[in-house]
Amino acid sequence: ELYRRLASHKKTLIAMVVALVAWLVLAIKDVPLDESIGYTIQAIGFCALIVLTIEYSHKLRETRVFRAVAWIGVYSYGIYLWHSLALAPGDMLIRKFAALHVPALAAWAPVLIAQFVIAIVIGYVTTRAVEFPFLRLRDAIFPARRKGPKGEGMPEELEVPAVGGHVL
Structure with a gap:
């Protein structure tokens, strides 16, 4: 309330x-x-x-920006785990901008965008290459045993799709 x-x-x-x-x-x-x-x-x-x-956010949920953020959310754990790998290229960019005498404020946005893109790409690749296959293996070895209140299986519309079967 x-x-x-x-x-x-x-x-x-x-x-x-x-x-x-x-x-x-x-x-x-x-x-x-x-x-x-x-x-x-x-x-x-x-x-x-x-x-x-x-x-x-009803109207916002139908925008491409929202869908892009939702897509990134699918890979957020991989991004979280591996984002530190984007720091070294960002540091190199900072040094290159400094060598070209670009003001720090002007260099900030391209460096940050580059680090975001690198982290998202690494998170995407590691999630697809490591996390999703292991989750499929887990599901194959330990299938979910979902039972309704009377022992019947879960209705199809309530079942959670298999890993990697998301549609965005």
Whole structure:
């Protein structure tokens, strides 16, 4: 009930997210302030963002950006495990930009984008090459034993598809 009441106040949630963005842009430079009330402000703001996303994203869910983020989410564990491999190429790019006397602020975006792309590619490859085959092997060795309340199998529309059978 508390969640529903909070979710019904869309303008308040938007104000909380705007306050979060303002905090992140303006106040985070003050370390003592950030390490005291900053965590609370960020927690409240990000919770408001999550509630807004869950409750008011119907049209957003149909966009290509949402689908791209959802696709990345399938490979997020592989990205998490192997993202550190993207740091060395990023460091090389930073040194190349510095050698060309490109200002740090101008170099920031291309380096970050390159690191994201590298991490996503590595996560995709490792997930497809390692995680999915091992999950298929697990499913073959230990098939799921799902029983309904009376012992019958789970209805087909409720079954979870096999690993790698996702469609995005």
